Amino acid sequence: DTTPQINHHLHSTTMPHQRFPKLEIIENFPHEIHFVLSDTDVSVANALRRIMIAEVPTLSIDLVEFQENSSVLNDEYIAHRLGMIPIRYQAPDSIRGGDCHGAFLPHRECTCDNGCPRCNVEFYLDVDYDIVNKERAESEQMLPLTVTSQDLRSNNDCVSPAHFLSAEELDNSQDAGISIVKLGMGQKLKLKAIARMGISKEHAKWCPVAVATYRFWPIITLNEEQLSTLSMEQKQELVEACPDRILELDEVTGKVCAVENAHELATFTEDLMYKQRSLKQRPEDEDFVTVAHDMERFLFTVESTGAMDAEEILLSALRVLKDKLFHLAQDVDRLKDI
DSSP: OOHHHHHHHHHHOOOTTTTEEEEEEEETTEEEEEEESSSSOOOHHHHHHHHHHSSOEEEEEEEEEEEEOSSSHHHHHHHHHHHTEEEEOOOTTOOOOOTTTTTTTOHHHHHHHHOOOOOOOEEEEEEEEHHHHTSSSSGTTTTTTTEEGGGOEESTTTTEEESSSHHHHHHOOSSSEEEEEOOTTTTTEEEEEEEEEEOTTTOOGGEEEEEEEEEEEEEEEOHHHHHHHOOOHHHHHHHOOOOOOOOOEEETTTOOOOOOTHHHHHOOOSHHHHHHHHSSSTSSSSSSSEEEEEEEEEEEEEEEEESOOOOHHHHHHHHHHHHHHHHHHHHHHHHHHO
16 A cells, blocks of 8 residues: 555655545435535646546447448447447455456556456357247337347456446336347347546546536625615526526515525526626616636546546546556656765
8 A cells, every 4th residue: 555655755745735635425316426625726626537537447338349240330440339338347355336446457557468357358259140039029020139238248346338328228228238230131240349547648448437527616706785785676686697506685684695505506606797787877886797717626526437437436536546656756756866
């Protein structure tokens, strides 16, 4: 564990603007996570976001060997579709889609010659329309057969395609998994696919996230003295002028206040500013409401492709960032000795 070494470097070096970032999870689902990163700046927030997109390792199909393909799609097209199927790794003692970093090696770093279980996972697909059609319901026997990710058979019990992102997606789907190709009478598809570990800095198929974005936390300031000069009708106009609906009017007390989830709704539009100008008695008067960016607090939204649980993506990104900082600290120490 390199954590004590990292802490040693951080505390032993005099830093003029040393910070201790905090992370607070707001919502956490297997396929999506919302969290707040605070007490830091844009550089750290953007570094974390970029690592989640480009440097978290996952498994993806990287090589396909076709034995028979009489479908309407050519080999290259099917190989590309197979490469974009999210591949999920679950540790033997876990039900979560986790980090495959400790379980596999990049195939370029493995000492084997032609692939081994340490760097490769093999998938087999063998679907013959004429054979499968005999077992289908009579009402479906004249319809094309959809080959999906469910037809892929893995040689590793811990690795499988991520057929659906959530139970809701499973309920709404018409297919048994991710569609690969449709087969008709007399058509067959047989192949072997090899999945390897990689990062999306090399190819987008290894990207674990569908969405990884952050917004500045809004600082909403209400000028009660200025607001008291407005009538109820003017206050209502002010509330309705804001398209993201971050304000509300209490009709009993007549007070304007921010809604409870304003941090999720604020989009920093200029509509509120324009409306305030028309309501001011004098142009030089202070604003009734100001919405500013908090430059040290960021609201993140991360959605998984299904290859990993959203929380695991965050933990893996933090591990990668920690390793980068550790190696940077080592390089800095070496430079001091020169």
